Amino acid sequence: MITLTGVRKSYTDEVSIGPVDLTIPEGGITALVGPNGAGKSTLLTMIGRLLGMDEGTIEIAGYDVASTHSKDLAKIVSILRQENHFVTRLTVRQLVGFGRFPYSKGRLNRHDEEIISRSIDFLGLEELENRYLDELSGGQRQRAYVAMVLAQDTDYVLLDEPLNNLDMQHSVQMMQHLQRAARELGRTVVIVIHDINFAGHYGDRICAVKHGKVVEFGTPEEIMTDTVLTEVFETPVEVIDGPRGKLAVYY
Incomplete structure (x- = not known):
């Protein structure tokens, strides 16, 4: 389990993350979604201790991220950044x-x-x-x-935009690999992803981030609604029932 309690990160008076209180259960894929600049990657890199926080605590499997020795933390959580x-x-x-x-x-x-x-x-x-x-x-x-x-x-795997620069075919293949890693290897996978339909189809949970705060957290069925997605992305969204699940259509 990953637990964030009162986590804050400030860059300027106008740009900040938090406060964030969030619990990500073990297992499956949790997708962090939201508009550009919402703070998704910042949250992920703080969880992986590649970026320090100004306030709050983050625990992974009971280990305090801030105080656990690097060699021990590296055996608990792995992270892949975009760059x-x-x-x-x-x-x-x-x-x-x-x-x-x-x-x-x-x-x-x-x-x-x-x-x-x-x-x-x-x-x-x-x-x-x-x-x-x-x-x-x-x-x-x-x-x-x-x-x-x-x-x-590691039991916990953090991936920042693993679909970056991938076409449709390779994006599908990558998400299938990650789904297998979660199900067959028992990994807890947390990803930053832009495509809400990939998040809804392959994710077990969706965490919607906006203006540096977690605004919605739940199952794809709970998040993939017209009201929630329109509010999160500040653009009209209609969710339709497709042959293999819900699909978000933007206007």
Whole structure:
């Protein structure tokens, strides 16, 4: 379980996050949605301790994020930000191997190699594992980064816009991989996502953020309504019943 209590972050008098009180249960996919600049990525990076908070507490599985030692926290929660730029030339397998650093400190053993292979296979990258990242398509490279996060073998996985720069086909494949990770591997996955329909179809819970505050939290059935989405995104939204669930239509 992830618990945020009285969390605040201020940038200027006009731009701030919080106060945020939020409990994200274990398991499944929780999607953070909302307008641009709402504070979704800021919340995610504070949960992952890549950004400090001014007030409040964040706990993951009972561990205080602010005070837990980095080497211990890295075995509880993993996070992937939008900006994935490695200067050195790496193969897919070398990249995924970075996920084992909290355990191996760079000296991989047989157990590490097994987890690396399993993560590569899970994301369908076995035929690409010896290819360099700059030789891959954007979708393949994104899968490699997610494989690296899964190789960290944490119960909690935080992903900031994992569908960034992916086309429709690769976005669907990525969400299917994440859904499998939650269901088959027992991971608690929290993602920042812009496409509300992907959030509604693949998410188990949706957290709507607006003006730095959590304004709605619930199941897709509870959030995917005309009233809620129109209020959150400040534009007319109609939710229709499609053959495989609810779909939001913007005007």
